[in-house]
Amino acid sequence: MVYYFNRFRRPAIRFAQGKKWGEGMxxxxxxxxxxxxxxxxxxxxxxxxxxTMLTLEEMEPEExxxxxxxxxxxxCEVPQSLKNEGYEILEVRPMNGTDWVIIVKNKEIE
Amino acid sequence: MKFSDExxxxxxxxxxxxxxxxxxxxxxxxxxxLIMGAGGLGSPAAIxxxxxxxxxxxxxxxxxxxxxxxxxxxxxxxxxxxxxxVESGRETVxxxxxxxxxxxxxxxxxxxxIREIIKGYDLVLDGSDNFPTRFLVNDACYFERxxxxxxxxxxxxxxxxxxxxxxxxxxxxxxxxEPPPPGMVPSCQxxxxxxxxxxxxxxxxxxxxxxxILGLGESMAGRFLMFNALNLSFHEVKIAKNSNCxxxxxxxxxxxxxxxxxxxxA
Numbered sequence: 001m002v003y004y005f006n007r008f009r010r011p012a013i014r015f016a017q018g019k020k021w022g023e024g025m026x027x028x029x030x031x032x033x034x035x036x037x038x039x040x041x042x043x044x045x046x047x048x049x050x051x052t053m054l055t056l057e058e059m060e061p062e063e064x065x066x067x068x069x070x071x072x073x074x075x076c077e078v079p080q081s082l083k084n085e086g087y088e089i090l091e092v093r094p095m096n097g098t099d100w101v102i103i104v105k106n107k108e109i110e
Numbered sequence: 111m112k113f114s115d116e117x118x119x120x121x122x123x124x125x126x127x128x129x130x131x132x133x134x135x136x137x138x139x140x141x142x143x144l145i146m147g148a149g150g151l152g153s154p155a156a157i158x159x160x161x162x163x164x165x166x167x168x169x170x171x172x173x174x175x176x177x178x179x180x181x182x183x184x185x186x187x188x189x190x191x192x193x194x195x196v197e198s199g200r201e202t203v204x205x206x207x208x209x210x211x212x213x214x215x216x217x218x219x220x221x222x223x224i225r226e227i228i229k230g231y232d233l234v235l236d237g238s239d240n241f242p243t244r245f246l247v248n249d250a251c252y253f254e255r256x257x258x259x260x261x262x263x264x265x266x267x268x269x270x271x272x273x274x275x276x277x278x279x280x281x282x283x284x285x286x287x288e289p290p291p292p293g294m295v296p297s298c299q300x301x302x303x304x305x306x307x308x309x310x311x312x313x314x315x316x317x318x319x320x321x322x323i324l325g326l327g328e329s330m331a332g333r334f335l336m337f338n339a340l341n342l343s344f345h346e347v348k349i350a351k352n353s354n355c356x357x358x359x360x361x362x363x364x365x366x367x368x369x370x371x372x373x374x375x376a
Contacts (some may be wrong), residue, residue, distance in 0.1 A: 047122060050125050
């Protein structure tokens with residue numbers, strides 16, 4: 001599956017990703033192969049993070065997971081918690097008025 | 111094995127911890143821990159291990175619940191007076207977490223049955239109240255190559271250590287080669303204990319058991335912790351493997367389990 005997204009992000013989310021404002025914000029569309037989707041609409045923290053982590057644990061190394069959340073704090077907290085656990089966050093952005101998309105890459109082999 | 115929503119909710123506050131996650135929770139759910147003594151130490155240990163989702167908990171105790179136990183043995187309630195401690199313990203553990211499988215041993219633990227019981231477990235918590243059992247458990251754990259998390263309490267004091275001679279650490283006999291002579295053991299009247307001291311040490315035993323299962327942090331193997339409730343102080347000393355240990359030393363004299371005579375039981 002190929003997922004297209006815009007690299008222009010909100011400052012708060014970019015901060016959570018540890019990037020400075022302006023960095024990588026060319027606005028061009030790039031594409032990333034998505035290996036798995038996880039719909040967490042209706043779920044709140046910390047279950048959003050836990051279910052994301054459980055899904056990643058079952059995926060192959062370096063596979064990419066696309067997560068949809070609609071609990072606003074999850075858009076910041078899930079990427080931050082995943083980063084703390086050593087996962088690479090590829091993208092965080094709002095999809096529409098209610099949902100956010102988080103794209104995360106699984107760890108290399110431990 | 112996939113986690114149910116209920117499991118994710120139940121264990122969420124530990125699954126989010128660094129180093130635990132789903133993999134760690136699975137390790138806990140597959141773990142088998144034997145608790146020697148469903149008393150002052152075994153009670154809080156069993157409760158926290160059950161709450162954490164340790165898959166199988168063995169409870170070994172031949173005693174029945176008496177009124178003077180209830181001051182510290184929090185597995186048991188007033189309604190349980192006269193019941194076997196392992197039965198009342200099973201009920202408390204299962205009502206806290208029905209996912210835990212509880213195996214009970216209500217026969218006296220002796221040299222003839224201990225190795226067979228210990229075989230089926232990954233690690234052993236010693237919360238027994240007498241020296242003969244303590245030495246028997248240590249020797250059996252050594253012969254079966256099981257990690258032993260040992261706790262002891264008296265009056266306002268507690269002690270804790272982990273023994274893994276199979277992984278290079280000392281065993282209980284490296285510290286105490288033989289049981290103390292009967293005159294050195296406090297008489298039954300002297301052997302009071304503050305209930306909360308049992309709680310502190312029993313919970314630390316559960317803490318160390320969880321760490322051993324998860325492979326997290328610094329093991330208490332080779333370390334000996336002393337707790338005093340009145341000063342609220344913790345002291346730690348390093349302990350080394352004793353090359354003259356009669357059990358795990360270079361020229362061991364103990365080749366099989368020894369049954370010591372029990373003089374008095376508090």
